[in-house]
Amino acid sequence: MSEKGRKIVSLDHPTIRAFAKSDPELFIQRYAPPVLIDEVQYAPELFDYIKIHVDQEKRCGDFWLTGSQTFRMMKHVTESLAGRAGIVQMQGLSNDEIRGVQFSPFCIDVPDLTQRMRQVTPMSLPEVYERIFRGSMPRLYENPDVDHAQYYESYLETYISRDIKDLSQVADETAFLNFMSAVAARTATNVNYEALANEVGISAPTAKQWLSVLVSSGIVALIQPYFNNALKRVIKAPRMYFLDTGLCAHLTRWSSAETLEAGAMSGEFFETWVVSEIYKSYLNVGRRPPLYFYRDSNKKEIDVIIYQDGTVNPVEIKKGSAPKNAVKNFSVLNPVEKESVQEAAFSGTEHLKVKVGAGAVVCMPSDLIPVDRKNWYVPAWLI
Numbered sequence: 001m002s003e004k005g006r007k008i009v010s011l012d013h014p015t016i017r018a019f020a021k022s023d024p025e026l027f028i029q030r031y032a033p034p035v036l037i038d039e040v041q042y043a044p045e046l047f048d049y050i051k052i053h054v055d056q057e058k059r060c061g062d063f064w065l066t067g068s069q070t071f072r073m074m075k076h077v078t079e080s081l082a083g084r085a086g087i088v089q090m091q092g093l094s095n096d097e098i099r100g101v102q103f104s105p106f107c108i109d110v111p112d113l114t115q116r117m118r119q120v121t122p123m124s125l126p127e128v129y130e131r132i133f134r135g136s137m138p139r140l141y142e143n144p145d146v147d148h149a150q151y152y153e154s155y156l157e158t159y160i161s162r163d164i165k166d167l168s169q170v171a172d173e174t175a176f177l178n179f180m181s182a183v184a185a186r187t188a189t190n191v192n193y194e195a196l197a198n199e200v201g202i203s204a205p206t207a208k209q210w211l212s213v214l215v216s217s218g219i220v221a222l223i224q225p226y227f228n229n230a231l232k233r234v235i236k237a238p239r240m241y242f243l244d245t246g247l248c249a250h251l252t253r254w255s256s257a258e259t260l261e262a263g264a265m266s267g268e269f270f271e272t273w274v275v276s277e278i279y280k281s282y283l284n285v286g287r288r289p290p291l292y293f294y295r296d297s298n299k300k301e302i303d304v305i306i307y308q309d310g311t312v313n314p315v316e317i318k319k320g321s322a323p324k325n326a327v328k329n330f331s332v333l334n335p336v337e338k339e340s341v342q343e344a345a346f347s348g349t350e351h352l353k354v355k356v357g358a359g360a361v362v363c364m365p366s367d368l369i370p371v372d373r374k375n376w377y378v379p380a381w382l383i
Contacts, residue, residue, distance in 0.1 A: 006064070007031055010038040017042050024049045033062030041067040047080035054084050066090075068162070089218055092136025092244050094280045095383065105281040106383050107306060108313045108358045108376065113368055116382050123381035125261065125319075125364055132273045133257035135246015152250035156180075163217060170213065175200055179210050183220060183240065184251035188268040188275070190237040190295065191222070211240070219243060221279055226292035226305045226312070228336045228354070233297040243276045245269055270380070271317045274362050275304060277383045278315075300329045311357040312336065317380075318363045326361040327375045 009031050011017040020027045020043035028049050031037070040046060050063055065085075096103055101119055104112065123131070133148075134140055140151060160177060164170045179200045186196070197207040214220040222238040242248035249269065254260040260269060275291070282289040294302040294314075304315035314330045316323075333356045359375040362383065369377040 006034040006036055008036045008038070011042040012039050021045050028053060033057075033059070034064075035062070036064040036066065038066045039068060040065040051080050051084065054081070068158075088286060089283050091218060091280050091283055093138055093141060094136070094284060095131065095277055095381065096281070097284075098131070098136075098141055103281070105285055105287060106278045107308075108315070108360045108378075110358070110368070110376065113376075113378060113382060117368055120382065122366065122379065126257065128270075128273075128364070128380060129261040129266075130257040132245045132269050133249050133254065133260050135244045135249070136276075137244065137246065140246070148246070149250060149255075152247055155247070156250075159217070164213065170210065175202060176210060179207070180214065180219075181251045183211065183214065184242055184248045185265075187240065187242045187248055188271045190235065190239050192237070219247070221276070221289075223275070223291050223293050223304070226294050226302075226307065231294075231296070231332070231335060235295040235297065239293050241272050241275045241279075243279065245273045245276065248272065267319050270319045271303060274317045274380050274383060278304065278306075281383065294329075294332065296332065300332050302329055302332070305333075307354070310353070311355045313357045314359040316359075316361045318361060321364045321366070322369070322377055323361060323363055326363070327359055327371055330356075330359050330375065 009016060011020055017039075019030075024043065024045040027043075027046065033053070037046070050065075054062065099120060103116055135152075137151065137155070140146055140148065156177065160173050164173065164176060170176050179196065179202070182196050182199045186192075191211065193204040193207045193211075196211070197204045200207070202210075211220065211222075215222055219242065221241050221243055223241065224238050225234055225236055227234060249260055252265065254263060254265075260266065279289045279291060282291075290306055290308040292305040292307055294300070294305055302314045303317045306313040306315065312333060314327075314333060316326045316329070318326055336354050337356050359371075360378045361371060361375065362378050362380050365377040365379055368379065368382070371377055
């Protein structure tokens with residue numbers, strides 16, 4: 001029994017699972033709401049009776065349903081509980097959760113960031129890379145003695161043998177594991193299906209299908225490019241990021257935080273960690289992350305653009321303490337708010353006008369420091 005009176009029952013237990021499958025109606029009576037049913041995908045027979053209860057009682061939150069097999073559970077939720085269930089994506093632990101603090105989703109709000117500075121302990125570069133290397137799986141923080149490599153190897157085996165094995169579009173499990181490694185090696189880069197396909201020995205359409213599986217599983221996030229009528233020659237391919245840097249490091253064969261920090265992918269892992277933390281800060285409050293990026297045919301890039309409430313906030317991510325010229329590409333956004341350009345570009349579409357707000361360079365300074373009147377150096381550990 002939980003502290004708020006919610007019963008907790010797991011269908012991992014074979015006897016309880018058999019009970020749920022053989023007599024789901026009596027199971028619902030025995031474990032009457034409010035209840036949390038874990039590994040609910042093992043007893044799909046329950047969903048029809050949960051639907052009946054929800055329609056009769058009309059109380060939100062009677063059932064909390066969780067499970068480790070995403071595709072099986074979502075199939076039954078969408079088929080049986082359409083319009084009756086809210087879906088929350090559960091990612092690994094965020095840096096805030098590991099530290100035991102709770103902040104609002106990341107945005108470039110200087111008073112808010114200043115308040116955060118008073119509540120968290122600064123992290124050194126080695127500490128950041130230790131966090132990056134360890135990843136976000138709760139078990140690794142619950143018990144620091146758990147072998148990192150063995151844990152992730154077991155995780156991959158379970159993920160592929162349980163979640164992926166049921167999918168008809170993944171026939172070759174070894175090839176899929178190789179595909180995951182290829183994606184991990186390209187974290188923080190634009191998606192190139194042909195390159196991924198050639199490396200693994202599959203077709204480009206298969207690479208596209210398999211990447212969608214990783215996205216649906218919550219393992220990879222695709223950040224879409226930012227489009228605006230006033231901006232020309234924008235690259236249209238999305239950018240991909242692993243959401244657990246520990247899994248990414250395991251797949252790319254880094255053996256320690258020290259070798260990762262000094263290695264050829266150091267910058268990509270730093271960017272991946274920062275983007276994943278921003279991404280999770282929105283998911284954790286039930287919001288879709290309003291994140292985009294910019295890259296044009298002249299190879300001018302902005303790592304992240306936060307677009308909400310009619311304002312775009314550019315974010316550059318650099319490993320250094322105070323990188324020079326880090327905001328130079330922010331000027332590519334100027335056309336979206338210049339009145340003369342807007343009048344030409346937004347004729348009949350005035351609702352698309354946007355404002356360019358404050359920018360940030362997320363890096364490793366010792367404090368929250370202004371770059372200029374509009375942009376700030378923001379410590380990565382402050383996200």
